[in-house]
Amino acid sequence: MRRSRLTRQLMATTLPLALIVGSGIGIATADPMLARNMSTYGMPGGIDTPTAEAMAEGTLAATVSLSDYALRSNVLFQLTPRLTTAFRYSRIEGINDARNSGSIYDRSFDFRYQLVDEDGWRPAIAIGLQDFLGTGVYSGEYIVATRNITPTIRASAGLGWGTLAGKPRIIDAGDEGGTANVEDWFRGGAAPFASVSWQVSDRLNLQAEYSNDIYRAQYRLNSGALVTQQQGDTEPGRVNLGLTYQMGRSYQLGLYTIGSETIGAQFTVALNPRDAVYPSGLEPAPAPVRPRPARAADPEGWSGQWSQDPTAQPAIQTALSNALAGEGQILQSMALAPTRAEVRIRNTRYVHQAEAVGRTARLMTRALPPSVETFVITLVERGIPVSSVTLRRSDVERLENTEVGQIAQASVLSDAVPYPGDLVRTPGAYQRFTWNLGPYLATSLFDPSDPFRYEVGAEARASYEIVPGLVLSGAIRQRAFGSIDKEAPGGLSPDEYEAQDSDIAGNGVPRVRSDSRMYSGTTSPTIPDLTLAWFARPTDQVYSRVTVGLLERAYGGVSAEALWKPVNSPLAFGAEVNRVRKRDFDGGLGFRDYEVTTGHVSAYYEFGQGYTAQVDVGRYLAGDVGATLSVTREFANGWRVGAYATETDLSAEEFGEGSFDKGLTISIPLAWATGQPSTQRVGGTLRSLSRDGGSRVRTDGLYDRVRDSHATQIYQGWGRFWR
Known part of the structure; x- marks a missing residue:
C-alpha cells in the first residue's frame, strides 16, 4: 500500500527522534568501539567511507576537509553511546546553479546507530543514513561492520546505497530540499566498500579504503531533461589513502588522496564534556563548616535569647551578606527565628545551583547562633523565589566529610513560598x-x-x-x-x-x-x-x-x-x-x-x-x-x-x-x-x-x-x- 506524502514525512522526521529517545533512556549498554579518526564527511570512518565506530558519548567535534572535489565543514555530536549525528555544509566543485559560479553550497544531515559492539569474534555493526535531509547530493545509506584484527589494525567492510554505491540519486531541480527522501532509502542497488586503519603510534594513524564514490550529481530539470555534472575535474579512482596525526588531546591534522587524482587535507577538533581542561575547577576552596560550641560554652546562644535583641538580626544579616558576596551570592532577604533561618540568594557565580547551596550552608553554620537548627536556602531568579532547600544544621555538621548522596537524602527540595511576610530585605539588594x-x-x-x-x-x-x-x-x-x-x-x-x-x-x-x-x-x-x-x-x-x-x-x-x-x-x-x-x-x-x-x-x-x-x-x-x-x-x-x-x-x-x-x-x-x-x-x-x-x-x-x-x-x- 502506498503511503501518503504526509505519512512518509512524519515517519522520516519521527524516526531519528525515536532513535534519540529510545537509545538513551533506560537501556544499559557497554561502551562502543571508539573511533580513531574522522572521515571527510565528519563522521567516524576511513577517508570517504563509514565505519561502525563511535566517538565518546557527548563528544562535540568539528572537521574541515578540502580537496579539488569539495570543501566540507562538519559538526558532529555523539548524542548517546551508540547514536552519532552530524550536520554538514559543503561547497561542491564542478556543479553549477543559478549563480553560475562553478560550485554549489549544500547542507545535509547524517545519523548513524551502532546496533552491536565488538564482542569476541563478532564485529561492531552500525546502520547509517547520509544526507537524508538535504538536496541529496551526498545521499546514501549503509550497513557496516568493524573489527580489530590486531591491537593496532582495524578493518571495516559494508554495503552502501546511493552515493556510497557509486549510484548518486537523481535530484529534482525544483525541489526545495529539507525533506527526507524516505522512498529512496536502501534502494537502487548496493555495492561493497571497505577500509583498514593502522595505529602506528599514539599520534600517527594510516588508512586505506576502497570507495565507490564517483563524485557526480544527477539533476532532473523542470523540463524533464536529466543532466549529469561531474564534481571536480576528473572521476577519481576507487582506492584512497590517508594519514592523521594527533596534536594534543583535541586536535587532528590529516592528509589523504582521492584515487590517484588529488590530495586533500583535513583538520579536526573534538571536545568532550567529561574531558575538561580543568576537571576540578580553579575556584577557591569554600569555608569549612563551623561546628557549634557545646551548650555549656554558649548557653545564651543555645537558648535563643539572642532573638530578643533588636540589633541581632541586622548584625547577623549584614555579616552573612558580606560573606556570601565573597562567594558570588547576593543575599536578597532573610527571615530569622530562634530555631529556623531562611535566606533568599541569587547565584551569580556557579553554573550548578547545588554548589551555591552547599557554600551557603557552610557560611550559615559560621554566621548563625547555635539555636538555629533548620536552614532554608531559597534560590531566587529575576526576583522570583524558585525553589527552597531545607537542611538540618546537625546534618550539615555531621556529613561534611561524607559523600554527597548522604546530604542529598537528608535535604528536602520544595516549592518556595512566594512572598512570606517575615522576610527582611538586605539593605542595598534592590535598586x-x-x-x-x-x-x-x-x-x-x-x-x-x-x-x-x-x-x-x-x-x-x-x-x-x-x-524584586x-x-x-x-x-x-x-x-x-x-x-x-x-x-x-x-x-x-x-x-x-x-x-x-x-x-x-x-x-x-x-x-x-x-x-x-x-x-x-x-x-x-x-x-x-x-x-x-x-x-x-x-x-x-x-x-x-x-x-x-x-x-x-x-x-x-x-x-x-x-x-x-x-x-x-x-x-x-x-x-x-x-x-x-x-x-x-x-x-x-x-x-x-x-x-x-x-x-x-x-x-x-x-x-x-x-x-x-x-x-x-x-x-x-x-x-x-x-x-x-x-x-x-x-x-x-x-x-x-x-x-x-x-x-x-x-x-x-x-x-x-x-x-x-x-x-x-x-x-x-x-x-x-x-x-x-x-x-x-x-x-x-x-x-x-x-x-x-x-x-x-x-x-x-x-x-x-x-x-x-x-x-x-x-x-x-x-x-x-x-x-
Whole structure:
C-alpha cells in the first residue's frame, strides 16, 4: 500500500527522534568501539567511507576537509553511546546553479546507530543514513561492520546505497530540499566498500579504503531533461589513502588522496564534556563548616535569647551578606527565628545551583547562633523565589566529610513560598544597577554567497533592578568593522527595499526573518534590545513574565508568559503571547508597518539522564500556524546540545529552500574551558537556513530560568554540593 506524502514525512522526521529517545533512556549498554579518526564527511570512518565506530558519548567535534572535489565543514555530536549525528555544509566543485559560479553550497544531515559492539569474534555493526535531509547530493545509506584484527589494525567492510554505491540519486531541480527522501532509502542497488586503519603510534594513524564514490550529481530539470555534472575535474579512482596525526588531546591534522587524482587535507577538533581542561575547577576552596560550641560554652546562644535583641538580626544579616558576596551570592532577604533561618540568594557565580547551596550552608553554620537548627536556602531568579532547600544544621555538621548522596537524602527540595511576610530585605539588594562595556562578535553562517561573515564592535549593557522582579535592561552597540553588510532580499538594493511600503514577499509570505541582513552593517550606534520586564510568582507553582519594549533586534512590543512548573515534577506547561511590530532597519527607536500577534502553548518533559523534550504549538511571526519539537541533552557539567524541527501550514514552496525550519543548539559553560566559576555560557543555534516560516520572537523565556533550580537540575549537579 502506498503511503501518503504526509505519512512518509512524519515517519522520516519521527524516526531519528525515536532513535534519540529510545537509545538513551533506560537501556544499559557497554561502551562502543571508539573511533580513531574522522572521515571527510565528519563522521567516524576511513577517508570517504563509514565505519561502525563511535566517538565518546557527548563528544562535540568539528572537521574541515578540502580537496579539488569539495570543501566540507562538519559538526558532529555523539548524542548517546551508540547514536552519532552530524550536520554538514559543503561547497561542491564542478556543479553549477543559478549563480553560475562553478560550485554549489549544500547542507545535509547524517545519523548513524551502532546496533552491536565488538564482542569476541563478532564485529561492531552500525546502520547509517547520509544526507537524508538535504538536496541529496551526498545521499546514501549503509550497513557496516568493524573489527580489530590486531591491537593496532582495524578493518571495516559494508554495503552502501546511493552515493556510497557509486549510484548518486537523481535530484529534482525544483525541489526545495529539507525533506527526507524516505522512498529512496536502501534502494537502487548496493555495492561493497571497505577500509583498514593502522595505529602506528599514539599520534600517527594510516588508512586505506576502497570507495565507490564517483563524485557526480544527477539533476532532473523542470523540463524533464536529466543532466549529469561531474564534481571536480576528473572521476577519481576507487582506492584512497590517508594519514592523521594527533596534536594534543583535541586536535587532528590529516592528509589523504582521492584515487590517484588529488590530495586533500583535513583538520579536526573534538571536545568532550567529561574531558575538561580543568576537571576540578580553579575556584577557591569554600569555608569549612563551623561546628557549634557545646551548650555549656554558649548557653545564651543555645537558648535563643539572642532573638530578643533588636540589633541581632541586622548584625547577623549584614555579616552573612558580606560573606556570601565573597562567594558570588547576593543575599536578597532573610527571615530569622530562634530555631529556623531562611535566606533568599541569587547565584551569580556557579553554573550548578547545588554548589551555591552547599557554600551557603557552610557560611550559615559560621554566621548563625547555635539555636538555629533548620536552614532554608531559597534560590531566587529575576526576583522570583524558585525553589527552597531545607537542611538540618546537625546534618550539615555531621556529613561534611561524607559523600554527597548522604546530604542529598537528608535535604528536602520544595516549592518556595512566594512572598512570606517575615522576610527582611538586605539593605542595598534592590535598586541594584549593573553594567559592563566590552567587545561583541556577531557571525553569519552558511549563506550560499559567503559561508562565513562577521561583525566586531563595542557593546555597553546595563540592568537596573527597581524592585524584586521589576527589571529595566538594555544595550547599545557600535560597529567597528566586519564583513556582514546591509543586504536586501529579492535582488533589490537596501535603499530600494527600505523604501517599499510592504514587507511581504512575492509569494505572499511576510519577510519576518529573510531580510535579517537589513539590520546589519549600520555604522551608527544601534539598540539591540531595551525592555522593562516584570517577573512574578502568582502561586507556589506558577511563574509569570510581562515584557515591554524593544524585545530583540528586529521586533518590539509586548510579550506575556505564564509557566506551571512544580519543583519536583519533570512535567511543565507554559503559554506565551506576543503583540509585536517590526523595527526600523537602522536599529533605533522607529518601527515599520508590519505588525502581528503570535502565541504558543508549550509542554516540557524531563526524561532523566539529561534529556528534555519540548513541544510548542501556536502561531508564528509570519502568521503561519504549526508546532516545534525540540530535544535537548544536558550533561552533568552543564553542556547542552539539542535539535529542533518546526512544521507549519506553509507549503515547501512558500517556505522556500529547506522546506521547513530545523537546526541544532549548542550551549557550553564558560567555566568548563577556563576552570573559573561563572554562570556565563557560549554557544548558539546552527540553522541550515534562515527563512520566514516557523520564526518566533526572541524573548527571555521562563522555563530555562526556572529549571536550573528545580529537582532534575539541582540533583544532576549535586556532586558539587561540598565543593
